[in-house]
Amino acid sequence: xxxxxxxxxxxxxxxxxxxxxxxxxxxxxxxxxxxxxxxxxxxxxxxxxxxxxxxxxxxxxxxxxxxxxxxxxxxxxxxxxxxxxxxxxxxxxxxxxxxxxxxxxxxxxxxxxxxxxxxxxxxxxxxxxxxxxxxxxxxxxxxxxxxxxxxxxxxxxxxxxxxxxxxxxxxxxxxxxxxxxxxxxxxxxxxxxxxxxxxxxxxxxxxxxxxxxxxxxxxxxxxxxxxxxxxxxxxxxxxxxxxxxxxxxxxxxxxxxxxxxxxxxxxxxxxxxxxxxxxxxxxxxxxxxxxxxxxxxxxxxxxxxxxxxxxxxxxxxxxxxxxxxxxxxxxxxxxxxxxxxxxxxxxxxxxx
Amino acid sequence: xxxxxxxxxxxxxxxxxxxxxxxxxxxxxxxxxxxxxxxxxxxxxxxxxxxxxxxxxxxxxxxxxxxxxxxxxxxxxxxxxxxxxxxxxxxxxxxxxxxxxxxxxxxxxxxxxxxxxxxxxxxxxxxxxxxxxxxxxxxxxxxxxxxxxxxxxxxxxxxxxxxxxxxxxxxxxxxxxxxxxxxxxxxxxxxxxxxxxxxxxxxxxxxxxxxxxxxxxxxxxxxxxxxxx
Numbered sequence: 001x002x003x004x005x006x007x008x009x010x011x012x013x014x015x016x017x018x019x020x021x022x023x024x025x026x027x028x029x030x031x032x033x034x035x036x037x038x039x040x041x042x043x044x045x046x047x048x049x050x051x052x053x054x055x056x057x058x059x060x061x062x063x064x065x066x067x068x069x070x071x072x073x074x075x076x077x078x079x080x081x082x083x084x085x086x087x088x089x090x091x092x093x094x095x096x097x098x099x100x101x102x103x104x105x106x107x108x109x110x111x112x113x114x115x116x117x118x119x120x121x122x123x124x125x126x127x128x129x130x131x132x133x134x135x136x137x138x139x140x141x142x143x144x145x146x147x148x149x150x151x152x153x154x155x156x157x158x159x160x161x162x163x164x165x166x167x168x169x170x171x172x173x174x175x176x177x178x179x180x181x182x183x184x185x186x187x188x189x190x191x192x193x194x195x196x197x198x199x200x201x202x203x204x205x206x207x208x209x210x211x212x213x214x215x216x217x218x219x220x221x222x223x224x225x226x227x228x229x230x231x232x233x234x235x236x237x238x239x240x241x242x243x244x245x246x247x248x249x250x251x252x253x254x255x256x257x258x259x260x261x262x263x264x265x266x267x268x269x270x271x272x273x274x275x276x277x278x279x280x281x282x283x284x285x286x287x288x289x290x291x292x293x294x295x296x297x298x299x300x301x302x303x304x305x306x307x308x309x310x311x312x313x314x315x316x317x318x319x320x321x322x323x324x325x326x327x328x329x330x331x332x333x334x335x336x337x338x339x340x341x342x343x344x345x346x347x348x349x350x351x352x
Numbered sequence: 353x354x355x356x357x358x359x360x361x362x363x364x365x366x367x368x369x370x371x372x373x374x375x376x377x378x379x380x381x382x383x384x385x386x387x388x389x390x391x392x393x394x395x396x397x398x399x400x401x402x403x404x405x406x407x408x409x410x411x412x413x414x415x416x417x418x419x420x421x422x423x424x425x426x427x428x429x430x431x432x433x434x435x436x437x438x439x440x441x442x443x444x445x446x447x448x449x450x451x452x453x454x455x456x457x458x459x460x461x462x463x464x465x466x467x468x469x470x471x472x473x474x475x476x477x478x479x480x481x482x483x484x485x486x487x488x489x490x491x492x493x494x495x496x497x498x499x500x501x502x503x504x505x506x507x508x509x510x511x512x513x514x515x516x517x518x519x520x521x522x523x524x525x526x527x528x529x530x531x532x533x534x535x536x537x538x539x540x541x542x543x544x545x546x547x548x549x550x551x552x553x554x555x556x557x558x559x560x561x562x563x564x565x566x567x568x569x570x571x572x573x574x575x576x577x578x579x580x581x
Binding site for chain 1: 403429430433444450452462465
């Protein structure tokens, strides 16, 4: 208790500045949580599309090209609606087979789990938020699909809201029509292409000249094309995330470094009053941690309130970075104070 | 009985290096418990180095230093810290206060570090000490809102918090006007008289030195005169 009171002496120096830097850190953390979540989604999408490695992809625009694609290859659309057998108690639930670009373009966010089972290759599904209790994340359920029979589905994730399908995409739309999104990395399901909405087609063993004549535009090898697209999107995202993070944390670290003189003198005053160097060191560190934990806890609470998903990595990286910075600074301070006479440190102008 | 007993004390800075500086040369003296003594000397004569050693803030290289009968060279880090906390009170020209904190918070610091005193007693003792130095109404004021004289009183109250045997003051009146300086010296003498605290004051000011019962002069790291008034 007394140690905390002593640490408070360090923690409450120039409190206005500390509150401001804590607030700045909080905003930076929220942005980081969000972007790390998006980056993790991209990463999963990348792993998903790697399964298409070596397969050529074509983009089809008009009906003629689409018809050609349907007759010559396996279309992979944004989504295919699958019919559930009636009477299963899921009348208000729709099932869509999600195409690969969903993972690159979707504005949807997960509040738990992943877009597909990272370790498995079978059917996986993400369920709307309102079905999270009926379809717990990590469980395996059976769906009765019209024309396909009973399929075992691994529930890999939960959407942060309920969605519906409109205008060739999924949108947040209350719980009017709850949609389960199926991911089929192995292509085990054979959906009816006529009820699908798609823009890409995977065609194997087709004559490129014939395809070109039909109006299909080559976009290259699927996985490679995706990698290029991903890199194009990810590189700036990583850059701006890192830049934003540095920007929002430089206030905290800067405040620490700029207050070095004040900290050494406080350290010396404590030493003069009978605190062993170890107590001074840990009191200083505890004070730094306090001003680190406050914005972290606040950011976590705000993220929960705003529905921003916090990935463990998004939490770990900034904490380790800032904690390591604080430890390093405290050690540097200890080293510096050990070399100086505490009286000389106190005598400097700051205190008089 | 001697509270301080130093014999052949030597202090070097950067010993063995090109920039070696021999700060103290064979310092020897004794100070009795309850005595008031002044240490006079020009800047760089070794006053502060000697006070730092006597106040357990710095180490010495050769000689012996016995404090209240105990050999200081045998003290470890913990024992030195405990003595700084309980046996020594340090007052400096630059006050050495944490300006962002209140008078109460500054004075309570050594009591918090003591470890054997409850919060209730800390509160009571702080209020008494702050009252004793005449700042009762400033108990919860921030120290940076106080005048120089008031800040020095806070520093004295903090130095006296654990009832030390020795009060060391390094140029305590150097930053104060003559009237305030006189009040501060009177306060030291009062603490010596009423509490029996041994007081050692380093000063340039002859008037301050004359108020003490003994004056030691130091030049180039050597005690050149020691007279009782």
